Amino acid sequence: MLQSLHHISIKEHHTFGIDVKAKELIEIHSLKELIETLAFHHGEKFMFLGEGSNVLFTKDYDGLIIKNRIKGIEIVEETDNDIVIKSYSGENWHQFVMYCIQKNWGGIENLSLIPGTVGAAPMQNIGAYGVELENCFIQLEALNLETMELETFSKEQCQFGYRESVFKRHLKNQYFIFSVSFKLQKKPISHIDYGDIKLRLSEYGIEPEKASIKDISDAIIFIRQSKLPDPKILGNSGSFFKNPTVTKEHFAKLQEKYPDIKGFDQTNGVKIPAAWLIEKRGWKGKRVGNTGSHEKQALVLVNYGQANGPEVMQLAQSIISDINIHFQIDLESEVNII
Numbered sequence: 001m002l003q004s005l006h007h008i009s010i011k012e013h014h015t016f017g018i019d020v021k022a023k024e025l026i027e028i029h030s031l032k033e034l035i036e037t038l039a040f041h042h043g044e045k046f047m048f049l050g051e052g053s054n055v056l057f058t059k060d061y062d063g064l065i066i067k068n069r070i071k072g073i074e075i076v077e078e079t080d081n082d083i084v085i086k087s088y089s090g091e092n093w094h095q096f097v098m099y100c101i102q103k104n105w106g107g108i109e110n111l112s113l114i115p116g117t118v119g120a121a122p123m124q125n126i127g128a129y130g131v132e133l134e135n136c137f138i139q140l141e142a143l144n145l146e147t148m149e150l151e152t153f154s155k156e157q158c159q160f161g162y163r164e165s166v167f168k169r170h171l172k173n174q175y176f177i178f179s180v181s182f183k184l185q186k187k188p189i190s191h192i193d194y195g196d197i198k199l200r201l202s203e204y205g206i207e208p209e210k211a212s213i214k215d216i217s218d219a220i221i222f223i224r225q226s227k228l229p230d231p232k233i234l235g236n237s238g239s240f241f242k243n244p245t246v247t248k249e250h251f252a253k254l255q256e257k258y259p260d261i262k263g264f265d266q267t268n269g270v271k272i273p274a275a276w277l278i279e280k281r282g283w284k285g286k287r288v289g290n291t292g293s294h295e296k297q298a299l300v301l302v303n304y305g306q307a308n309g310p311e312v313m314q315l316a317q318s319i320i321s322d323i324n325i326h327f328q329i330d331l332e333s334e335v336n337i338i
Contacts, residue, residue: 002026002033010065014052015115017235018309021060027067029090031178035148037066047338048176050090050117054124054237055336058309068119073099076181084138086181089119093126101214105184107136109213113224115231115238119177123167124334125160129197129220134160136182142167142175150178162271163242163334196223227297235303236294240316241274241331254327274331275299277323291315313337 004026011019028034038046045063049055070090077084083105087096093116097108110131114121122140126133137160140153159166167175200219201211211219229236246254251263251270258280263270278284278298285295290307292315294300301312320331 002028002037004064010049010052010057010061013049013065013067014055014057014237015231015235016052016056016237016312017231017303018057018307018312020057020309022065023060023062024064025067026064027069029069029071031070031143031150034066034070034143034176038145038148050120051092051115053115053231054120054334055338056237056309056312057338058313059338061338068117070178081186082183083186084181084183086179087118088179089117089177091118092116093118093121097217100184101217104213105186106213107131107184108133108182109217110220112217112220118180122158122160122177122180123165124163125165127163132160134158136184138181138183140180141178143178145174145176151175162245228300229294229296229302234294235305235307236300237335239274239297239299239334240301241278241299241319242334243271243274244277244329244331245269245271246329250328272329274323277327277329277331278319281319281322281326283319283322288315288318293319309338 004024006024007021008025009019010022010025011017013025026037028037041064047061047063047065048068049065050068068090070088072088073091073096074086075083076086085100085105093111094113096118097112101109108131110129111126111133114126114128116126121133122137134155137155137158139155140158141150142153143149144151157166159169167177197216197219200222201215204215204219206215228238245266245268247269251272254261261272262276263272275298278293283293284298286293287304289311290304291312292302292304294302301315303312316333323329323331
């Protein structure tokens with residue numbers, strides 16, 4: 001049987017750096033090891049953990065944490081213009097993006113430096129700078145935790161939405177994502193619609209229309225590093241809240257009161273940047289005890305070193321309540337609360 005660690009601190013196993021303990025922790029490196037582990041611990045409480053970049057622990061975990069270390073990258077099929085590539089779920093997402101960029105395979109360069117694993121990426125349909133994972137997604141393989149059989153999910157079956165998928169809704173905790181396949185371009189089409197990207201490219205002396213996928217990735221990495229705290233230095237889980245969508249009527253009323261409000265038209269209303277709302281209410285850079293909203297990005301709640309989970313949750317609830325009272329908008333957490 002695989003080596004297991006008992007009553008271990010998992011502070012180093014998740015990016016918020018909350019000092020809590022797990023009853024047991026096991027690292028798995030293959031599907032076979034996963035199935036053996038689940039069989040041996042049948043009926044016990046457990047959870048999967050990749051790099052822990054989207055989770056907040058509010059207390060000790062009284063169960064088994066299965067750490068996903070299943071790695072590998074394979075070419076599935078290839079043409080003169082496209083390539084379908086499969087990555088196993090334990091691969092680091094950013095390292096996978098860098099691998100594809102080195103090969104000059106385009107499509108995911110805008111998703112550079114997003115923390116987490118490849119397996120976590122489709123769960124919440126990660127996105128940044130005008131690109132979402134579903135744009136180049138082909139399919140994924142997932143282990144049915146009841147039947148212990150591997151199943152294939154198409155894009156339609158994944159039911160991707162804004163920072164969500166079927167695996168965050170009615171199939172939550174019922175599957176383990178084993179591999180993800182993407183279709184990438186050998187003759188990349190760049191996505192540089194965001195002003196920040198064009199500005200950074202011009203600072204590099206690069207004409208946006210002539211930018212390579214590496215140029216775009218470099219620009220995005222610079223932008224992200226300039227705005228977001230490094231979790232190795234300041235514990236955090238990236239964006240803590242989703243950007244809310246309101247009705248057009250609601251947005252029009254807010255515009256009357258706040259002419260500088262930002263909004264982006266959607267099919268179901270207007271999406272408002274949560275960071276704008278939080279900053280407008282004075283939370284950006286505000287420290288409360290051992291936690292706070294980051295000084296450069298209001299969406300990011302941080303651990304200044306000794307914060308515990310309930311303390312972070314109290315801050316999150318205070319922000320949610322404040323935004324609801326003043327804007328009549330309900331903020332939702334993007335982070336999984338354990």
